[in-house]
Amino acid sequence: MYSQGLIGAQTSTEEDEAFLARFQERIDAEEKIEPTDDMPEGYRRTLIRQIGQHAHSEIVGMLPEGNWITRAPTLRRKAALLAKVQDEGGHGLYLYSAAETLGVTREQMSEELLAGKAKYSSIFNYPTLTWADIGAIGWLVDGAAIMNQIPLCRCSYGPYARAMIRVCKEESFHQRQGYEIMMTLARGTDAQKEMAQDALDRWWWPSLMMFGPHDGDSVHGDQSAKWKIKRFTNDELRQKFVNATVPQAEFIGLKVPDPECRWNEEKQGYDIGPIDWDEFWRVVKGNGPMNRERLEARRKAHEEGAWVREAANAYAAKRKARKQAAKIAAE
């Protein structure tokens, strides 16, 4: 999903050649770039955009799963889902903080999200219709996210790389709990198995779209790769994901909804059928099934939480004034 963070990124930069060459030398030597270091404006802008979108994705990503917390089938499933959604919230916060080291404020980023100017991963604009969707999200959506995030642990920007290490470590349970749900359903009654297959049918292609456009159509990949923000191309990561996931589906007796999906001995990977890029762009541009509802939910949460932020500030000011008064009285 994080490759989508580069869509529309302005990687152009205006520094002189010598400065850019020095910066590139540091990157090539695998030196991490830290917040107070000199960096090209294009590098800073690209990262603010990508990390910001990554953070928004974590936060909006809480919504489709949150939809099922009260209806989880057992206490075990409910505790796991709560813990997972809580993690996503935490991951959003690590990422916002990493973006803030680049000179953007949390308020600016939230405003951009709520105004519909900042993007988040297209995957969260699909609805969670059945309990099996919770399994499919953990298995496929988190699986795809992990594929993207593992190389980001080596990203050239220090605070982003360190946040990713933490996120990857915490996220290792997310995919397993999803697969466990799918496996349980796939081994259940006919109706349960059907529900699992239906979820796979609906989530498979949107999950493949999470990796972003094909390499040939992705304009900003080159500069990002040169700056070592991105370590693998969209298609490379998508292929890794397909290779890992197709056998996992087969293992539990499910089938990915792609009649052209078959093993290619020569490339030692699966070939897949064409991705519907019209659908992808429709969702990215705001016209997916749930885009309006997701933003509406975020706006509502922001507005309804306003009194909490105001009250906390008022309470802190009051406490400070009291402390000062006590200090003056003591002197």
Added chain:
Amino acid sequence: MTNETPLWEVFIRPRNGLAHRHCGSLHAADAEMALQAARDVYTRRGEGTSIWVVPSAEITASDPKDKDALFEPTADKIYRHPTFYDIPDDVGHM
């Protein structure tokens, strides 16, 4: 008491790419002198590539007495760990 030299907490980044880690404290009259002193006191043997100094008075710490209330509740939340979930070995690494 105002004549006391302020206390600073020192954080060192041991290597390229790692986070700064707390390594100790020292007294210095201002931030710049604290940085110079930290360099002499804490990085004489190549321990670091970057230093942060933070006024000790600015640090708010949790009370050790609250340790159980703060941290004990995570002990029974085993479902936050990957090993809690049963995935057959045949599926491979996940």
